Amino acid sequence: MTEAQALRAENQRLAAALVESEIRNNLVLEATNDGVWDWDLTTDRTFFSSRWKAILGYEDHEVEHNSEAFFELIHEQDRPRVEAALASHFESRQPYLVEFRMRTKGGGWREIQARGQGMWNDEGKPIRMAGIHTDITERRMHESERLRNEELIEIQTETIRALGVPILQVWRGILCLPIIGQVDDERANEMTAELLDRVAATATRFAVLDLTGAQFRSETVQYLARMTRALRLIGTQGVFCGISSNTARILVDMQLDLGGVPTYRDLGDALRACLLRLRETPS
Structure with a gap:
């Protein structure tokens, strides 16, 4: 092979390598x-x-x-x-x-x-x-939505805490505690303490825990179970109403024993049952 032929062959090899490199780069850019x-x-x-x-x-x-x-x-x-x-x-x-x-x-x-x-x-x-x-547009949208949700949860939590523990005297011998939002350990202790004090002061026979507005986790169910056990120790029957299908699934999955606490579809059904029991066994 002459020097010119060798040079021509080397140029062809370099050109082929360049084409291959460009193809590779284009594939990477497209991928x-x-x-x-x-x-x-x-x-x-x-x-x-x-x-x-x-x-x-x-x-x-x-x-x-x-x-x-x-x-x-x-x-x-x-x-x-x-x-x-x-x-x-x-x-x-x-x-x-x-x-x-x-x-x-x-x-x-x-x-x-x-x-x-x-x-x-x-x-x-x-x-x-x-x-x-x-x-990163979608990521930013998700982050903004998460921050908005966190802000709403914080506002909701502050609002619920500002309401305190709204214990209602719905009838002589019947108290009702609407439980709204999430329940953590601090709030559960506060609700239990105030409910027990109110029950003891009014000789309450039935304490209806309205769960219609509650947001449930497994810990929430445990708090309620402790609350109803404490009520039973001072001679008051705890009653649940407003249990959602999701809450019912949590109760079943946890296999939690609520100690025979009666449950009703809504507050109206719970109050009618409590009034009937009061008439049957007057204090």
């Missing part, structure tokens, strides 16, 4: 769920992958390949934060990680998390930067 970008700082020429554009709803030809096109898509309120993150990365070489909103083709906004890494020349001047964009 990833993140958008890939590459920025030549010396020419301001950028590369945005198809996925990068698809996240925002754009076709390949609809976004120009320069930094101006990128910054124009960033929400104006978030632009200073992105610029500051880039400046910090170029100056201190700290990790580039920033979140911001980008405008979609339809005029909406997507939440983006950007990561990147720069390259510097021998003089320490940044010459290139590449990274990825991750669409």
Whole structure:
């Protein structure tokens, strides 16, 4: 093989390797769920992958390949934060990680998390930067919903505690305690103490625990079982009403013995039963 033939063969091998590398890179770009970008700082020429554009709803030809096109898509309120993150990365070489909103083709906004890494020349001047964009819109929506739910639960808990223990004298010899929301150890102890004091002060025969508005966990059932046992020790019959199908399943799954405490569909049925018992066995 002559020197020219050898050179030609080597060029063909390098060309084939380059094609193979490009195919591999394209497959990786298509497979990833993140958008890939590459920025030549010396020419301001950028590369945005198809996925990068698809996240925002754009076709390949609809976004120009320069930094101006990128910054124009960033929400104006978030632009200073992105610029500051880039400046910090170029100056201190700290990790580039920033979140911001980008405008979609339809005029909406997507939440983006950007990561990147720069390259510097021998003089320490940044010459290139590449990274990825991750669409975190759904994650942000779930986080916002979780925070709203936590806030609502906190408000509900504070409201319930502000109500105290609303023990109602519904008839002579009959008290009713509506249990609303979740019951923790502190609240269970408070309800038990106040109910027992009220029962002892009024010679109550029946204490109706209305569970219609209660939120149940396995611990809640145990608190109620202790409450009814304490009532029985001072001669008062505990009565349950308003047990939901979910609560019934919890009771069955736990195989918890409630000590024969009578249960009724609703408060009306419970009161009628208690009144009947009072007439049959007057105090």
